[in-house]
């Protein structure tokens with residue numbers, strides 16, 4: 001698999017976090033649960049999970065679809081190594097690959113799921129086109145992703161200190177909807193909702209982002225170390241709005257999408 005430098009950076013970042021991912025990924029599991037709860041009860045034989053991480057979606061889907069084959073695909077090989085021991089179905093596959101260039105034949109799956117991976121893709125239209133291509137006619141895909149307001153509080157704290165990109169950026173919801181409109185699905189529905197999670201400190205948030213592999217992997221970041229003085233300032237800025245026993249509220253801008261081919 002040929003990968004651009006930015007994809008290699010993303011794959012490395014998630015691979016490094018594979019061992020700690022499950023400890024820090026409560027929010028990701030909650031989003032996956034919401035996404036999977038939307039899947040109507042239908043007969044399926046071949047399911048694909050794109051950006052499968054440590055295999056949470058496959059392990060939730062297996063008891064519901066015991067007769068199905070589930071393929072988990074991720075760009076980070078170490079994530080798949082952590083997912084494998086979780087598997088307990090007769091028919092399960094783990095594939096290292098890119099969601100924007102799926103190594104599967106056209107019309108080969110009757111359900112595609114993908115939770116919180118689309119936002120890491122270079123081209124969301126290509127990501128959706130690939131889903132369209134591998135879905136059988138009439139089959140559905142359920143995808144969650146993150147939009148623009150995600151981590152606003154952290155981004156604002158850093159921008160009060162310097163002009164480097166310290167926090168990942170995400171597309172506005174309207175742009176995501178436009179991308180979906182460029183792929184010839186027969187039906188697409190999506191919705192956008194913001195959730196607020198509380199973090200006891202700036203360090204707790206950074207530790208969680210690092211633990212899941214999602215610390216700053218966007219272009220435009222500062223090369224080299226950021227000084228202790230800057231960290232002290234940004235921490236103080238971030239924590240200035242902390243509520244007594246709860247900590248600081250942080251926005252997660254969640255998008256849930258259903259697509260039918």
Ligand SMILES: C[S@@+](CC[C@H](N)C(=O)[O-])C[C@H]1O[C@@H](n2cnc3c(N)ncnc32)[C@H](O)[C@@H]1O
Pocket residue numbers: 010011014015025028029032050051052053054055056057073074075076079097098099100114115116117120121212214
């Ligand atoms: C936030 S994790 C979500 C994992 C899992 N879906 C879950 O809900 O726990 C994002 C995953 O997407 C993978 N990923 C990022 N870019 C990808 C791409 N272009 N193709 C396939 N997987 C990708 C990462 O390696 C990581 O495992």
